[in-house]
Amino acid sequence: MRDQILTDTPIVWTIAGSDSGGGAGVQADLLTFADLGCHGCSAITANTAQNTVEVVAINAVSTAVLDSQLQTLQRDLFPIAIKIGLLANAEQVLAVADFLRTLKGLKPVPVIYDPVAVATSGSGLTEGDITAEVKSHLIPQCDLVTPNLHELEWLTQMKIGGADSILSAARQLYIQGGAAVLVTGGHLQLRPGEVSDLLWDGYKADWFIGREVQSENTHGTGCTLSSAIAACRALGYPLRDACVVGKAYVQRGLRLAANKHIGAGAGPVGHYGWPLELADFPEVLVPGETRAQDYGLNTQDNMQPRVQGFAEMDSRKLGLYPVVDSVEWLQRLADQGVRTLQLRIKDPGEGLRQQVEQAVAIGRSYNLRLFINDYWQLAIECGAYGVHLGQEDLQAADLAAIQSSGLKLGISTHGFYELLLAYRYRPSYLAIGAIYATNTKDMSEQLQGVQKLARMVALLPDHPLVAIGGISLQRVPEVIATGVGSVAVVSAITKSVNYKRTLAELKALLEDKHAEVEPC
Numbered sequence: 001m002r003d004q005i006l007t008d009t010p011i012v013w014t015i016a017g018s019d020s021g022g023g024a025g026v027q028a029d030l031l032t033f034a035d036l037g038c039h040g041c042s043a044i045t046a047n048t049a050q051n052t053v054e055v056v057a058i059n060a061v062s063t064a065v066l067d068s069q070l071q072t073l074q075r076d077l078f079p080i081a082i083k084i085g086l087l088a089n090a091e092q093v094l095a096v097a098d099f100l101r102t103l104k105g106l107k108p109v110p111v112i113y114d115p116v117a118v119a120t121s122g123s124g125l126t127e128g129d130i131t132a133e134v135k136s137h138l139i140p141q142c143d144l145v146t147p148n149l150h151e152l153e154w155l156t157q158m159k160i161g162g163a164d165s166i167l168s169a170a171r172q173l174y175i176q177g178g179a180a181v182l183v184t185g186g187h188l189q190l191r192p193g194e195v196s197d198l199l200w201d202g203y204k205a206d207w208f209i210g211r212e213v214q215s216e217n218t219h220g221t222g223c224t225l226s227s228a229i230a231a232c233r234a235l236g237y238p239l240r241d242a243c244v245v246g247k248a249y250v251q252r253g254l255r256l257a258a259n260k261h262i263g264a265g266a267g268p269v270g271h272y273g274w275p276l277e278l279a280d281f282p283e284v285l286v287p288g289e290t291r292a293q294d295y296g297l298n299t300q301d302n303m304q305p306r307v308q309g310f311a312e313m314d315s316r317k318l319g320l321y322p323v324v325d326s327v328e329w330l331q332r333l334a335d336q337g338v339r340t341l342q343l344r345i346k347d348p349g350e351g352l353r354q355q356v357e358q359a360v361a362i363g364r365s366y367n368l369r370l371f372i373n374d375y376w377q378l379a380i381e382c383g384a385y386g387v388h389l390g391q392e393d394l395q396a397a398d399l400a401a402i403q404s405s406g407l408k409l410g411i412s413t414h415g416f417y418e419l420l421l422a423y424r425y426r427p428s429y430l431a432i433g434a435i436y437a438t439n440t441k442d443m444s445e446q447l448q449g450v451q452k453l454a455r456m457v458a459l460l461p462d463h464p465l466v467a468i469g470g471i472s473l474q475r476v477p478e479v480i481a482t483g484v485g486s487v488a489v490v491s492a493i494t495k496s497v498n499y500k501r502t503l504a505e506l507k508a509l510l511e512d513k514h515a516e517v518e519p520c
């Protein structure tokens, strides 16, 4: 195995069939990898003869031919992620499963399997039945399986009729093979106009709701989705982020290719680059919203209805936003002219209420935008400007009470999935973190970097956004170059040897009108 250090671009493999028509299979996979910034490699399982209206031949390669491609790739182009598509017979399934077992023994590699066995036209794509080998040997080597409803029925032998049966079958498939399951919903609309995918990872069910696109050009959507997810995994995106970005990539391809004419039948989905428009991204279903019933959620009686729309702030750009752990720090920074502040007390002693009351009093006398972290009841009772909550607080806090008290609400997010989820509440601002590694809190699994930050800012150019995590004075210019309007800092100020000087420099960067960058 050569060291991945020799490669600047993440390497992603596709193990799949060639589509001579260029719309699906390896051809769609390689276009997707390139579009999303990865280097694609292929191991071809079958040389299909097809166009947009017919599949004439499958032409499976021998397992020796398949294995020689895999072994050759492994020696020089070790993958960061793998997508698997058409495996043409049981021998191929076993050969790939064996290969993956050995490969994953060398290094963990996320494997995404799109279980292709029957074409949308209904033509069988495999030589003989591969069900037993797929279930017992292949899926246990995979991290995610992306069946459509027909494929889910095939793999579970369960009849799918509605949301409950989709979830039951996904759970069943997970129990059988241990891989997370993303059920794609192109074949059944649970609500008119909504094309929704279900993710079950053994812990949590999530529905990603997309809008129907009227288009004949849908060939290759399954291949493209699984490849986009593999590419995102190779780029370091966690599973849920990879799924929502993958779905947005396909949505963009459907939308922009809708009026193209390629062949007489179903033309290919398009490949149009990284999705940067919110309209292409799915909505993440939120517990408590009315339509959750149609998706098999809201089954508990005590579920709080979703609350949406919190008080707006006087500015979309808050500029510098220090987060401090004491009333003393609050006072010092207010004295220096800071306008936006957060009180974040993690080890509350006896006098918590008193500290919040003092903080609110300072906030009033200096006309601060003062947010209280975590303690939303106290924030309401004491009349703070706003409250800041984490994702895990969203189910526990009384959002309706926060909303009706007129308090502003900020919500933490860590990646695309959490951003889309939190946006469903339309809070006063969304925080995005951790941008860089930080010693203030263990965020090592949730680092975003400035490229991802810029992509998230592009999705929500008109919504107040705050960047947080590891932001030092030196890093502020590249953070604000993303278009984010607010920068939250802890240690840059509280650990500074000269906080007044650091503060002045931060303010110069963040509150000087000329330093403001319009969102992209």
Ligand SMILES: Cc1ncc(COP(=O)(O)OP(=O)(O)O)c(N)n1
Pocket: 323, 342, 344, 373, 374, 388, 389, 390, 391, 410, 411, 412, 431, 432, 433, 441, 466, 468, 488
């Ligand atoms: C502006 C801002 N962004 C994010 C956070 C983190 O909040 P949370 O996820 O609730 O984590 P804790 O701060 O409670 O550890 C924040 N406080 N402020």
Ligand SMILES: Cc1nc(C(=O)O)sc1CCOP(=O)(O)O
Pocket: 412, 413, 414, 432, 433, 434, 435, 437, 438, 439, 440, 441, 443, 468, 469, 470, 471, 488, 489, 490, 491, 492
């Ligand atoms: C409190 C906190 N929340 C984060 C998030 O990403 O949600 S990062 C973070 C720590 C920020 O401290 P510093 O500026 O010292 O890195």
Ligand SMILES: [Mg+2]
Pocket: 373, 374, 388, 389, 390
């Ligand atoms: Mg919190």
